[in-house]
Amino acid sequence: MAYQTVNILNVPVAALTMREAVAQVQRFIDDKENALIATANAEMIMNAQHDAALREILQTAELVVPDGAGTVWAAHHLGYEMPERVAGYDLVQALLKEAPKRGDRVFFFGSAPGIAESAKNKAEKLYPGVQIVGVRNGYFTAEDEPEIINEIREAKPDILLAALGVPKQEKWLKKYREELGVPVSIGVGGTLDVMAGNVRRAPKWMQKAKLEWLFRGLLQPKRAGRLVALPKFVLRVHRAKKGRKR
Numbered sequence: 716m717a718y719q720t721v722n723i724l725n726v727p728v729a730a731l732t733m734r735e736a737v738a739q740v741q742r743f744i745d746d747k748e749n750a751l752i753a754t755a756n757a758e759m760i761m762n763a764q765h766d767a768a769l770r771e772i773l774q775t776a777e778l779v780v781p782d783g784a785g786t787v788w789a790a791h792h793l794g795y796e797m798p799e800r801v802a803g804y805d806l807v808q809a810l811l812k813e814a815p816k817r818g819d820r821v822f823f824f825g826s827a828p829g830i831a832e833s834a835k836n837k838a839e840k841l842y843p844g845v846q847i848v849g850v851r852n853g854y855f856t857a858e859d860e861p862e863i864i865n866e867i868r869e870a871k872p873d874i875l876l877a878a879l880g881v882p883k884q885e886k887w888l889k890k891y892r893e894e895l896g897v898p899v900s901i902g903v904g905g906t907l908d909v910m911a912g913n914v915r916r917a918p919k920w921m922q923k924a925k926l927e928w929l930f931r932g933l934l935q936p937k938r939a940g941r942l943v944a945l946p947k948f949v950l951r952v953h954r955a956k957k958g959r960k961r
Contacts, residue, residue: 721795724951726760726773728781728790728797736780736801737809743777744819744873744898751776751888752901754803756783757948759881764951769882772889780806785945789952804906808841810874815844822870822897824863825853825878826907833911848872853879864894875900878907 718735720727731739743750753759753776763770773779780801781787790797814821821838823831831850838845849870851863867875875897877884884902892900 719796720779721790721793721797723755723786723789723793724760724764724948724955725770726755726763726779728755728779728786730790730795730797731780731801732798733801733805733809736778736806737813739778740806740810740874740899740901741813741817741819744817747898748777749892749896750778750899751885751892752778752780752899753885754782754801754806754902754904755779755786757785757789758783758944760786760789761944761948761951762882766882769885772882772885776885782806785948789948792952793956803901803903804909807876807901807903807906811838811842811845814846814874815842818846819873820846820848820871821874821876822849822851822867822872823847823876823878823907824849824851824867825876825884825903826905826911827913828852828854830907830911830913831878833913834907837910837912860891864891867895867897873898876903876906877901878903878905880904 718739719730721730729736740752751772753773755773763773780803781790781797782801782803784800787797787800810819811821813819823834825831829852831852835847835850838847849866849872851866855863875895877888877900879887879902881902881904884904888900888902
């Protein structure tokens, strides 16, 4: 499937609808692509401005979806089409919903001990027949990594969901993608925590009003400092637009 990418501060973000994103991920699975997928919000794109390794990962990933109202706003502000936000949480739910009839196998990796198991239980209730073929928490040392890689390989998932936080999840998936040999790997941040009921998601009205970032900041005060990235992002995008006009 052909789709356009939008250059947002040197990060190529796909201009896709949710339905198109799901279809593209499923195509990667069917083709055994060993594809790395990133869900880019404003904070991740800002991180990539000073983290060269993360920037290179995003520039070479098979798919970067616009996870966040800020990413969609930036595309529009720069004069590009971006049909809608493709939130990582919603993308995961759509893939899990389709997984039983497709036979896709899924592995949950990350978050605190017990979270992946709770997310697995929730997925099995919401999506009867879904095959969650393995779970592993995100608390590990370098010495544990060979065992983790072997555990994932033996489970033979079609989709690996890594909830290790940005940029650790993207760097870990990139480093071990060849050894893992998983058709699709996605960095999913707090998705497993939300599924497990450990973290609340913003009410629908706040999601529609593009205020989910504010809800997260209010709910988790330790994130407040990270919200500073948003006004910085707006300024950087505005400068990029002015620079193009010269």
